[in-house]
Amino acid sequence: MKIRRKWLRDLASMVFTIYYLIAAEQADEKVRKVRGLLTVDHLRVSWQKGTTPYLALLQRSLRPKLTRYPPRAVRIPRPAESSYEQPVNAWLYFDGPLSALKNHTKLVLDIPGGGFVAMTPRHHDEKLLGWSGKLGLPILSVDYGKAPEHPYPYALNQCYDVYHTLIATCGRCVGLSGKSVPRIIMTGDSAGGNIATSVILMILQSASNDAQRNPEQVSLPTPEGLILIYPGLDMNIGNWMSDEQMSLIQDRRTRKRNQNILRRKSEDYYKLTPATPHPSDIYDRSPSPPLAPRRDSEIIITPETAATETPLQPPTQAELKLVSTSANVKTNSTSVAVSKPKILKTRLAMTSMISYFNDRILTPEMMRAMIILYVGPLARPDFSTDFLLSPLLAPESLLAKFPKTYFLTGERDPLVDDTVIFAGRLRQAKHNAFIQRKELGLLKSKTEFDEREHVEVVLLPGISHGFLQFVSVFPEGWQHIFRCARWVDEVFEASDAKAASSVAMNGRTVRDPYHATRHHRRLPTQESSGDEDRPLEMSSLGSRKEEKGSSVNEDYFKPRRKGRPIRVDIDRSKNRSTVSLASEDDLLGRRMKGLTGALMGEGTEGTDTP
Numbered sequence: 001m002k003i004r005r006k007w008l009r010d011l012a013s014m015v016f017t018i019y020y021l022i023a024a025e026q027a028d029e030k031v032r033k034v035r036g037l038l039t040v041d042h043l044r045v046s047w048q049k050g051t052t053p054y055l056a057l058l059q060r061s062l063r064p065k066l067t068r069y070p071p072r073a074v075r076i077p078r079p080a081e082s083s084y085e086q087p088v089n090a091w092l093y094f095d096g097p098l099s100a101l102k103n104h105t106k107l108v109l110d111i112p113g114g115g116f117v118a119m120t121p122r123h124h125d126e127k128l129l130g131w132s133g134k135l136g137l138p139i140l141s142v143d144y145g146k147a148p149e150h151p152y153p154y155a156l157n158q159c160y161d162v163y164h165t166l167i168a169t170c171g172r173c174v175g176l177s178g179k180s181v182p183r184i185i186m187t188g189d190s191a192g193g194n195i196a197t198s199v200i201l202m203i204l205q206s207a208s209n210d211a212q213r214n215p216e217q218v219s220l221p222t223p224e225g226l227i228l229i230y231p232g233l234d235m236n237i238g239n240w241m242s243d244e245q246m247s248l249i250q251d252r253r254t255r256k257r258n259q260n261i262l263r264r265k266s267e268d269y270y271k272l273t274p275a276t277p278h279p280s281d282i283y284d285r286s287p288s289p290p291l292a293p294r295r296d297s298e299i300i301i302t303p304e305t306a307a308t309e310t311p312l313q314p315p316t317q318a319e320l321k322l323v324s325t326s327a328n329v330k331t332n333s334t335s336v337a338v339s340k341p342k343i344l345k346t347r348l349a350m351t352s353m354i355s356y357f358n359d360r361i362l363t364p365e366m367m368r369a370m371i372i373l374y375v376g377p378l379a380r381p382d383f384s385t386d387f388l389l390s391p392l393l394a395p396e397s398l399l400a401k402f403p404k405t406y407f408l409t410g411e412r413d414p415l416v417d418d419t420v421i422f423a424g425r426l427r428q429a430k431h432n433a434f435i436q437r438k439e440l441g442l443l444k445s446k447t448e449f450d451e452r453e454h455v456e457v458v459l460l461p462g463i464s465h466g467f468l469q470f471v472s473v474f475p476e477g478w479q480h481i482f483r484c485a486r487w488v489d490e491v492f493e494a495s496d497a498k499a500a501s502s503v504a505m506n507g508r509t510v511r512d513p514y515h516a517t518r519h520h521r522r523l524p525t526q527e528s529s530g531d532e533d534r535p536l537e538m539s540s541l542g543s544r545k546e547e548k549g550s551s552v553n554e555d556y557f558k559p560r561r562k563g564r565p566i567r568v569d570i571d572r573s574k575n576r577s578t579v580s581l582a583s584e585d586d587l588l589g590r591r592m593k594g595l596t597g598a599l600m601g602e603g604t605e606g607t608d609t610p
Contacts, residue, residue: 113190193231
């Protein structure tokens with residue numbers, strides 16, 4: 001039934017929720033009817049219920065005190081190279097005054113999930129507030145445009161533009177000092193994991209294209225790390241897994257970790273044959289039995305021997321008796337074998353989406369609806385090749401350049417196959433690149449490949465999708481939130497150690513401006529209105545008043561001409577050498593310069609080449 005008044009609708013939502021928690025049969029019938037006629041309104045109402053006044057009050061009362069400062073709403077301008085103009089909305093989670101942001105050079109860029117159609121960063125407050133309080137770093141969560149109002153690739157371009165602006169302005173768009181390029185870790189859960197992975201693929205693809213056009217051009221840097229929480233990385237929903245996908249899951253280095261997933265896939269078959277004994281591993285390829293040695297009495301007829309062999313003579317009485325005796329023995333042995341159950345094997349393996357067809361959190365109907373809404377009514381993408389839509393299909397040349405990636409997924413998640421397959425592809429790409437560098441002599445011969453330097457996967461037994469959304473009723477979720485915070489610390493510590501070793505070897509630090517002068521172009525979904533030169537706007541939803549002078553609108557963004565690249569002024573005087581050679585010491589160099597200048601058609605001052 002439709003209830004117009006919002007306060008009454010929120011109250012009725014609480015009453016019906018309690019009722020359906022008690023009346024399980026009526027709840028199942030209601031869920032069946034809703035899934036049969038699923039709409040975007042159903043998805044949004046069910047997933048965004050946590051922000052209703054009554055449930056939000058309940059969650060705040062159960063949530064521990066994590067930060068002193070509430071989240072702040074921000075607007076990130078588009079870079080000059082973008083095809084869009086409207087600023088991007090985001091939320092800044094930082095446990096401190098805005099004036100303290102100038103002391104930070106590290107940032108976490110989060111892309112929240114919501115099936116591409118629902119949920120804002122405020123629906124992920126527990127996760128983001130937990131990270132902000134634990135890390136003490138600014139967490140920027142993008143409130144990207146949702147489908148069907150903003151179909152693919154609008155949200156993807158929004159998140160890419162936010163990252164581009166953060167690098168181009170050296171973080172001044174969110175209140176950082178702007179003296180150096182911030183180091184960024186990207187995170188994403190569910191649909192946000194899809195977008196976060198695609199953003200990194202766009203960065204790598206754009207850098208590759210820029211290098212081909214102009215090798216001296218400096219492109220956008222890759223994020224320091226990537227944290228994916230139950231990501232959806234494959235839009236091409238299928239029933240069966242290919243041999244290549246199964247080989248990634250069955251890799252001997254990850255077989256122990258993936259043993260529960262393999263067991264689940266075998267159970268899909270043996271549930272249909274409960275009387276059949278289960279082998280230890282139906283996926284082990286048992287070698288073919290050796291051929292029995294040929295006895296002298298056996299005759300093997302081949303096309304070559306058939307023409308030369310003499311015709312067979314009729315059997316004698318003794319031979320017929322011997323054949324009859326052997327036939328009786330075979331019959332008895334066959335009857336004994338039939339009395340024993342046969343071990344049936346199958347090479348078919350269903351995808352996790354079909355294996356967990358009856359999952360209460362994420363069903364195939366929901367996935368189908370989300371994909372249709374995200375793609376839009378006019379687009380018809382190629383699900384077998386578009387790796388920005390399905391990052392699982394990304395080419396190995398780009399995967400080899402990925403930053404260190406962490407995965408956190410439940411073993412009973414319908415999307416768990418996306419995690420283990422993409423992690424396997426990353427591991428494979430990194431290992432192949434390692435072998436190539438070793439063969440070229442870039443690495444020592446005794447160096448061994450360590451996959452933990454590139455990929456780490458954590459699979460939680462008995463857990464389904466979206467468990468970080470229910471930490472109020474699933475307290476163990478806090479452990480996994482803080483686990484992700486430790487991963488952020490690990491990535492930044494490794495980055496600090498790498499930078500320190502580089503300084504120790506070179507004696508000085510050289511900072512690049514990291515300007516990508518070309519935007520990764522994709523056709524815009526619709527024309528946006530707005531002024532990209534509009535200054536940053538920040539507001540606080542809490543009652544606490546912000547300190548004077550802490551506004552982010554302090555000349556961080558000066559108006560610039562539209563279409564001009566964003567520039568960051570960096571003092572390069574410290575990098576200049578203070579030692580100059582005498583003119584006679586560089587005589588040979590000046591002579592060669594004169595020769596090459598004439599050959600290349602370049603004029604030189606004061607140097608005449610005969």
